[in-house]
Amino acid sequence: MALDLSRVGERARLKVQREPHWQRLRAGCFLGFRPSKRGGGKGTWIARAYNEDAGKYRTKSLGDFGTLAGNEMFAKAKKQAETLAELVETGGELRAAIETVSDACREYAKTRPEAAERFRRYVYGDALASVKIAKLRRRHVKEWRERLEGQPVLVSRRKEGEIIHRKRALSTVNRDMAVLRAALAKVLSPGAPGSEAAWQEALKAIPNANGRRTLYLAREQRRKLVEKTNAEAAPFVRALCLLPLRPGALAALTAGDFDRRTAELTIGKDKTGKPRRIQLPVDSANLLTMQAANKLPSAPLFMRSNGRAWDKNSWKLPIAAAAFNAGLPGETTAYTLRHSTITDLVCAGLPLLTIAQISGTSAEMIERHYGHLASDAAVKALGELAL
Structure with a gap:
Protein backbone atom coordinates (compact mmCIF):
# COMPACT_ATOMS: atom_id res chain seq x y z
CA MET A 1 0.00 0.00 0.00
CA ALA A 2 1.36 3.44 -0.99
CA LEU A 3 2.61 5.69 1.78
CA ASP A 4 0.36 8.67 2.60
CA LEU A 5 2.34 11.32 4.46
CA SER A 6 -0.72 13.57 4.76
CA ARG A 7 -1.97 11.34 7.61
CA VAL A 8 -0.52 12.45 10.94
CA GLY A 9 -1.08 9.03 12.50
CA GLU A 10 0.69 7.27 9.67
CA ARG A 11 3.71 9.57 9.98
CA ALA A 12 3.85 8.86 13.75
CA ARG A 13 4.11 5.11 13.09
CA LEU A 14 7.01 5.40 10.65
CA LYS A 15 10.29 3.75 11.58
CA VAL A 16 13.15 6.09 12.53
CA GLN A 17 15.87 5.71 9.90
CA ARG A 18 18.45 7.70 7.98
CA GLU A 19 16.79 7.27 4.58
CA PRO A 20 13.58 9.34 4.35
CA HIS A 21 10.22 7.67 3.78
CA TRP A 22 9.22 8.77 0.29
CA GLN A 23 5.80 9.51 -1.20
CA ARG A 24 5.49 9.98 -4.96
CA LEU A 25 3.55 13.14 -5.77
CA ARG A 26 3.87 12.74 -9.53
CA ALA A 27 6.41 11.59 -12.08
CA GLY A 28 9.83 12.93 -11.08
CA CYS A 29 8.55 14.65 -7.93
CA PHE A 30 8.75 13.09 -4.45
CA LEU A 31 8.16 14.25 -0.90
CA GLY A 32 10.08 12.58 1.92
CA PHE A 33 9.77 12.49 5.69
CA ARG A 34 12.49 11.54 8.15
CA PRO A 35 10.89 10.88 11.60
CA SER A 36 12.46 12.41 14.69
CA LYS A 37 13.67 10.17 17.51
CA ARG A 38 11.41 12.17 19.80
CA GLY A 39 8.38 10.69 18.05
CA GLY A 40 4.95 12.27 18.07
CA GLY A 41 4.82 12.62 14.30
CA LYS A 42 7.68 15.16 14.33
CA GLY A 43 10.48 15.06 11.81
CA THR A 44 12.17 16.65 8.80
CA TRP A 45 10.62 17.04 5.38
CA ILE A 46 12.67 16.53 2.20
CA ALA A 47 11.86 17.26 -1.45
CA ARG A 48 13.30 15.30 -4.36
CA ALA A 49 12.99 16.18 -8.07
CA TYR A 50 14.43 14.48 -11.14
CA ASN A 51 16.62 16.47 -13.52
CA GLU A 52 16.33 14.86 -16.96
CA ASP A 53 19.24 16.82 -18.43
CA ALA A 54 21.64 15.74 -15.67
CA GLY A 55 20.11 12.28 -15.34
CA LYS A 56 19.93 12.49 -11.55
CA TYR A 57 17.75 13.66 -8.65
CA ARG A 58 18.07 16.98 -6.87
CA THR A 59 17.27 16.80 -3.15
CA LYS A 60 16.45 19.67 -0.79
CA SER A 61 15.71 19.70 2.94
CA LEU A 62 12.55 21.67 3.73
CA GLY A 63 12.83 21.74 7.52
CA ASP A 64 10.41 20.48 10.16
CA PHE A 65 7.63 23.11 9.90
CA GLY A 66 7.52 23.05 13.69
CA THR A 67 5.26 26.12 13.93
CA LEU A 68 2.46 24.48 11.94
CA ALA A 69 -0.24 22.10 13.11
CA GLY A 70 0.29 18.45 12.21
CA ASN A 71 -2.36 18.44 9.50
CA GLU A 72 -0.93 21.60 7.87
CA MET A 73 2.65 20.38 7.57
CA PHE A 74 1.99 18.10 4.62
CA ALA A 75 0.25 20.78 2.56
CA LYS A 76 3.13 23.20 3.06
CA ALA A 77 5.80 20.59 2.33
CA LYS A 78 3.94 19.32 -0.75
CA LYS A 79 3.71 22.82 -2.20
CA GLN A 80 7.43 23.42 -1.71
CA ALA A 81 8.32 20.03 -3.22
CA GLU A 82 6.23 20.79 -6.32
CA THR A 83 7.87 24.22 -6.62
CA LEU A 84 11.30 22.58 -6.51
CA ALA A 85 10.26 20.10 -9.20
CA GLU A 86 9.11 22.93 -11.47
CA LEU A 87 12.40 24.76 -11.01
CA VAL A 88 14.44 21.64 -11.78
CA GLU A 89 12.35 20.63 -14.79
CA THR A 90 12.43 24.09 -16.38
CA GLY A 91 16.08 24.83 -15.76
CA GLY A 92 15.43 27.31 -12.99
CA GLU A 93 12.48 29.12 -14.54
CA LEU A 94 8.94 28.69 -13.21
CA ARG A 95 6.58 27.62 -15.96
CA ALA A 96 3.11 29.03 -16.51
CA ALA A 97 0.40 27.82 -14.16
CA ILE A 98 -1.10 24.50 -15.23
CA GLU A 99 -4.81 24.63 -14.46
CA THR A 100 -6.52 22.48 -17.09
CA VAL A 101 -5.91 19.21 -18.91
CA SER A 102 -5.11 21.26 -21.99
CA ASP A 103 -2.43 23.16 -20.06
CA ALA A 104 -0.86 19.90 -18.89
CA CYS A 105 -0.81 18.50 -22.44
CA ARG A 106 0.72 21.64 -23.95
CA GLU A 107 3.45 21.67 -21.31
CA TYR A 108 4.24 17.99 -21.93
CA ALA A 109 4.23 18.43 -25.71
CA LYS A 110 6.74 21.31 -25.79
CA THR A 111 9.62 18.94 -26.52
CA ARG A 112 7.58 16.01 -27.88
CA PRO A 113 6.30 16.65 -31.45
CA GLU A 114 4.57 13.28 -31.73
CA ALA A 115 2.61 13.90 -28.52
CA ALA A 116 1.71 17.40 -29.72
CA GLU A 117 0.17 15.97 -32.87
CA ARG A 118 -1.89 13.40 -30.95
CA PHE A 119 -3.13 16.05 -28.53
CA ARG A 120 -4.10 18.28 -31.45
CA ARG A 121 -6.20 15.52 -32.98
CA TYR A 122 -7.80 14.01 -29.90
CA VAL A 123 -7.56 16.28 -26.84
CA TYR A 124 -7.55 20.01 -27.53
CA GLY A 125 -10.88 19.94 -29.35
CA ASP A 126 -12.51 17.63 -26.80
CA ALA A 127 -14.50 18.55 -23.70
CA LEU A 128 -11.76 16.98 -21.57
CA ALA A 129 -9.34 19.78 -22.49
CA SER A 130 -11.16 22.39 -20.38
CA VAL A 131 -11.50 20.23 -17.24
CA LYS A 132 -9.59 21.68 -14.27
CA ILE A 133 -6.70 19.46 -13.14
CA ALA A 134 -7.83 19.77 -9.52
CA LYS A 135 -11.31 18.55 -10.46
CA LEU A 136 -10.32 15.78 -12.86
CA ARG A 137 -12.21 12.57 -12.12
CA ARG A 138 -12.23 9.06 -13.51
CA ARG A 139 -15.53 9.66 -15.31
CA HIS A 140 -14.04 12.58 -17.29
CA VAL A 141 -11.22 10.43 -18.62
CA LYS A 142 -13.48 7.40 -19.12
CA GLU A 143 -15.87 9.42 -21.28
CA TRP A 144 -12.94 10.79 -23.31
CA ARG A 145 -11.63 7.27 -23.85
CA GLU A 146 -15.05 6.09 -25.05
CA ARG A 147 -15.19 8.96 -27.54
CA LEU A 148 -11.67 8.13 -28.73
CA GLU A 149 -12.43 4.41 -29.22
CA GLY A 150 -15.61 5.30 -31.13
CA GLN A 151 -13.84 7.67 -33.51
CA PRO A 152 -13.36 5.93 -36.90
CA VAL A 153 -10.17 6.10 -38.92
CA LEU A 154 -10.24 7.39 -42.49
CA VAL A 155 -8.86 4.76 -44.87
CA SER A 156 -9.39 6.03 -48.41
CA ARG A 157 -11.58 7.98 -50.79
CA ARG A 158 -12.85 6.15 -53.84
CA LYS A 159 -13.10 7.73 -57.29
CA GLU A 160 -16.83 8.35 -56.90
CA GLY A 161 -16.16 10.24 -53.67
CA GLU A 162 -17.31 7.71 -51.09
CA ILE A 163 -15.29 7.98 -47.89
CA ILE A 164 -14.16 4.67 -46.38
CA HIS A 165 -13.53 4.30 -42.65
CA ARG A 166 -12.42 1.49 -40.40
CA LYS A 167 -12.68 0.89 -36.70
CA ARG A 168 -9.81 2.32 -34.66
CA ALA A 169 -7.24 -0.36 -33.84
CA LEU A 170 -6.76 -1.20 -30.17
CA SER A 171 -3.01 -0.64 -30.48
CA THR A 172 -3.70 2.88 -31.79
CA VAL A 173 -6.00 3.57 -28.85
CA ASN A 174 -3.21 2.48 -26.50
CA ARG A 175 -0.72 4.86 -28.11
CA ASP A 176 -3.14 7.78 -27.95
CA MET A 177 -3.89 7.07 -24.28
CA ALA A 178 -0.22 6.62 -23.37
CA VAL A 179 0.75 10.22 -24.17
CA LEU A 180 -2.23 11.63 -22.24
CA ARG A 181 -1.42 9.38 -19.28
CA ALA A 182 2.19 10.59 -19.32
CA ALA A 183 1.17 14.25 -19.55
CA LEU A 184 -1.24 14.01 -16.62
CA ALA A 185 1.22 12.02 -14.51
CA LYS A 186 3.63 14.94 -14.75
CA VAL A 187 1.26 17.20 -12.81
CA LEU A 188 -1.14 14.89 -11.02
CA SER A 189 -0.56 12.04 -8.59
CA PRO A 190 -2.61 8.86 -9.01
CA GLY A 191 -5.95 8.83 -7.20
CA ALA A 192 -6.95 6.24 -4.63
CA PRO A 193 -7.71 2.94 -6.45
CA GLY A 194 -11.40 2.32 -7.00
CA SER A 195 -12.39 5.93 -6.27
CA GLU A 196 -13.62 8.69 -8.59
CA ALA A 197 -10.27 10.41 -8.05
CA ALA A 198 -8.50 7.48 -9.72
CA TRP A 199 -8.23 9.20 -13.12
CA GLN A 200 -5.39 6.86 -14.09
CA GLU A 201 -7.62 3.76 -14.07
CA ALA A 202 -9.53 4.94 -17.15
CA LEU A 203 -6.26 5.13 -19.09
CA LYS A 204 -5.04 1.59 -18.48
CA ALA A 205 -3.65 0.04 -21.64
CA ILE A 206 -5.73 -2.56 -23.46
CA PRO A 207 -3.88 -5.88 -22.98
CA ASN A 208 -2.61 -7.86 -25.99
CA ALA A 209 -3.49 -4.99 -28.35
CA ASN A 210 -0.12 -4.74 -30.11
CA GLY A 211 -0.57 -7.42 -32.71
CA ARG A 212 2.25 -8.26 -35.08
CA ARG A 213 2.07 -6.63 -38.52
CA THR A 214 1.65 -9.64 -40.78
CA LEU A 215 0.89 -8.07 -44.18
CA TYR A 216 4.01 -8.42 -46.30
CA LEU A 217 4.41 -7.09 -49.83
CA ALA A 218 7.01 -8.75 -52.02
Missing part, protein backbone atom coordinates in the same frame (compact mmCIF):
# COMPACT_ATOMS: atom_id res chain seq x y z
CA ARG A 219 9.40 -6.56 -53.99
CA GLU A 220 7.41 -7.00 -57.19
CA GLN A 221 4.25 -5.90 -55.38
CA ARG A 222 6.06 -2.84 -54.03
CA ARG A 223 7.31 -1.96 -57.52
CA LYS A 224 3.75 -2.18 -58.79
CA LEU A 225 2.56 0.03 -55.92
CA VAL A 226 5.11 2.72 -56.84
CA GLU A 227 4.07 2.52 -60.50
CA LYS A 228 0.43 3.10 -59.59
CA THR A 229 1.18 5.97 -57.19
CA ASN A 230 0.54 9.46 -58.53
CA ALA A 231 3.56 11.54 -59.57
CA GLU A 232 3.42 13.77 -56.50
CA ALA A 233 3.60 10.94 -53.94
CA ALA A 234 5.71 8.44 -55.93
CA PRO A 235 9.16 9.58 -54.65
CA PHE A 236 7.98 9.43 -51.04
CA VAL A 237 6.44 5.97 -51.51
CA ARG A 238 9.55 4.71 -53.33
CA ALA A 239 11.71 5.89 -50.44
CA LEU A 240 9.48 3.96 -48.02
CA CYS A 241 10.12 0.86 -50.14
CA LEU A 242 13.90 1.39 -50.05
CA LEU A 243 14.46 2.46 -46.43
CA PRO A 244 13.08 0.81 -43.25
CA LEU A 245 12.12 4.15 -41.69
CA ARG A 246 8.94 5.18 -39.96
CA PRO A 247 6.80 7.21 -42.39
CA GLY A 248 6.77 10.17 -40.00
CA ALA A 249 10.57 10.16 -39.71
CA LEU A 250 10.94 10.05 -43.50
CA ALA A 251 8.45 12.88 -43.96
CA ALA A 252 10.30 15.05 -41.41
CA LEU A 253 13.62 14.90 -43.29
CA THR A 254 15.00 18.10 -44.77
CA ALA A 255 17.37 18.54 -47.68
CA GLY A 256 20.13 19.41 -45.20
CA ASP A 257 19.79 16.00 -43.52
CA PHE A 258 21.26 14.28 -46.58
CA ASP A 259 24.99 14.56 -47.36
CA ARG A 260 25.38 13.89 -51.07
CA ARG A 261 29.18 13.64 -50.83
CA THR A 262 29.17 10.74 -48.37
CA ALA A 263 25.68 9.34 -49.07
CA GLU A 264 24.89 9.66 -45.36
CA LEU A 265 21.49 10.49 -43.96
CA THR A 266 20.84 12.04 -40.55
CA ILE A 267 17.48 11.07 -39.07
CA GLY A 268 16.48 13.47 -36.32
CA LYS A 269 12.73 13.48 -35.75
CA ASP A 270 11.78 9.93 -34.84
CA LYS A 271 10.08 7.94 -32.11
CA THR A 272 13.31 7.40 -30.21
CA GLY A 273 13.96 11.14 -29.98
CA LYS A 274 17.70 10.62 -30.62
CA PRO A 275 19.31 11.55 -33.97
CA ARG A 276 21.10 8.81 -35.84
CA ARG A 277 23.20 8.70 -39.00
CA ILE A 278 23.06 5.91 -41.58
CA GLN A 279 24.97 5.10 -44.75
CA LEU A 280 22.73 4.69 -47.81
CA PRO A 281 23.09 2.20 -50.67
CA VAL A 282 23.36 3.46 -54.25
CA ASP A 283 19.65 3.34 -55.20
CA SER A 284 18.54 5.15 -52.06
CA ALA A 285 21.33 7.73 -52.35
CA ASN A 286 20.41 8.46 -55.99
CA LEU A 287 16.76 8.97 -55.07
CA LEU A 288 17.61 11.35 -52.22
CA THR A 289 20.11 13.22 -54.41
CA MET A 290 17.34 13.97 -56.89
CA GLN A 291 14.99 15.02 -54.10
CA ALA A 292 17.55 17.38 -52.53
CA ALA A 293 18.50 19.06 -55.79
CA ASN A 294 18.00 22.85 -55.84
CA LYS A 295 16.47 22.90 -52.34
CA LEU A 296 17.46 24.97 -49.35
CA PRO A 297 18.81 22.89 -46.42
CA SER A 298 15.66 23.61 -44.38
CA ALA A 299 13.24 22.57 -47.14
CA PRO A 300 11.40 19.23 -46.89
CA LEU A 301 13.41 16.52 -48.61
CA PHE A 302 10.16 14.99 -49.88
CA MET A 303 8.04 17.97 -50.78
CA ARG A 304 4.40 18.03 -51.83
CA SER A 305 3.20 20.20 -54.70
CA ASN A 306 2.10 22.86 -52.19
CA GLY A 307 5.64 23.09 -50.78
CA ARG A 308 4.79 21.32 -47.52
CA ALA A 309 6.11 18.07 -46.08
CA TRP A 310 4.07 14.88 -46.20
CA ASP A 311 2.06 13.82 -43.16
CA LYS A 312 -0.29 11.02 -42.18
CA ASN A 313 -3.37 12.74 -43.58
CA SER A 314 -1.74 13.46 -46.95
CA TRP A 315 0.13 10.21 -47.67
CA LYS A 316 -2.54 7.64 -46.75
CA LEU A 317 -5.00 8.53 -49.53
CA PRO A 318 -2.54 8.20 -52.46
CA ILE A 319 -1.14 4.97 -50.98
CA ALA A 320 -4.62 3.51 -50.56
CA ALA A 321 -5.57 4.53 -54.11
CA ALA A 322 -2.35 3.03 -55.53
CA ALA A 323 -2.89 -0.21 -53.62
CA PHE A 324 -6.43 -0.43 -55.01
CA ASN A 325 -5.28 0.20 -58.58
CA ALA A 326 -2.41 -2.28 -58.19
CA GLY A 327 -4.73 -5.01 -56.90
CA LEU A 328 -2.97 -5.16 -53.53
CA PRO A 329 -4.67 -5.96 -50.19
CA GLY A 330 -6.87 -3.20 -48.80
CA GLU A 331 -4.90 -3.17 -45.53
CA THR A 332 -1.83 -1.81 -47.34
CA THR A 333 -0.48 1.26 -45.54
CA ALA A 334 2.74 3.23 -45.29
CA TYR A 335 3.73 1.05 -42.33
CA THR A 336 3.27 -2.05 -44.48
CA LEU A 337 6.22 -0.86 -46.56
CA ARG A 338 8.41 -0.41 -43.48
CA HIS A 339 7.46 -3.89 -42.25
CA SER A 340 8.15 -5.43 -45.67
CA THR A 341 11.56 -3.77 -45.97
CA ILE A 342 12.61 -4.88 -42.48
CA THR A 343 11.41 -8.40 -43.32
CA ASP A 344 13.65 -8.46 -46.41
CA LEU A 345 16.66 -7.30 -44.38
CA VAL A 346 16.11 -10.00 -41.77
CA CYS A 347 15.67 -12.72 -44.39
CA ALA A 348 18.84 -11.53 -46.13
CA GLY A 349 20.78 -12.37 -42.97
CA LEU A 350 21.67 -8.84 -41.86
CA PRO A 351 22.45 -8.80 -38.09
CA LEU A 352 19.37 -7.91 -36.04
CA LEU A 353 21.28 -5.23 -34.12
CA THR A 354 22.25 -3.53 -37.39
CA ILE A 355 18.65 -3.63 -38.61
CA ALA A 356 17.50 -2.14 -35.31
CA GLN A 357 19.98 0.73 -35.61
CA ILE A 358 18.98 1.51 -39.19
CA SER A 359 15.24 1.33 -38.57
CA GLY A 360 15.35 3.28 -35.30
CA THR A 361 14.04 0.66 -32.93
CA SER A 362 15.49 -1.70 -30.34
CA ALA A 363 17.11 -5.06 -31.04
CA GLU A 364 14.58 -6.50 -28.59
CA MET A 365 11.66 -5.35 -30.76
CA ILE A 366 13.28 -6.70 -33.92
CA GLU A 367 13.89 -10.02 -32.17
CA ARG A 368 10.33 -10.15 -30.87
CA HIS A 369 8.62 -9.44 -34.19
CA TYR A 370 11.11 -10.78 -36.74
CA GLY A 371 13.28 -13.27 -34.83
CA HIS A 372 11.44 -16.24 -36.31
CA LEU A 373 12.43 -15.06 -39.82
CA ALA A 374 16.08 -14.92 -38.82
CA SER A 375 15.80 -18.51 -37.60
CA ASP A 376 14.17 -19.58 -40.87
CA ALA A 377 16.96 -17.89 -42.84
CA ALA A 378 19.58 -19.71 -40.78
CA VAL A 379 17.86 -23.05 -41.36
CA LYS A 380 17.72 -22.34 -45.10
CA ALA A 381 21.43 -21.44 -45.15
CA LEU A 382 22.32 -24.67 -43.33
CA GLY A 383 20.21 -26.62 -45.80
CA GLU A 384 22.16 -25.16 -48.70
CA LEU A 385 25.36 -26.46 -47.10
CA ALA A 386 24.08 -30.03 -47.04
CA LEU A 387 25.87 -32.43 -49.38
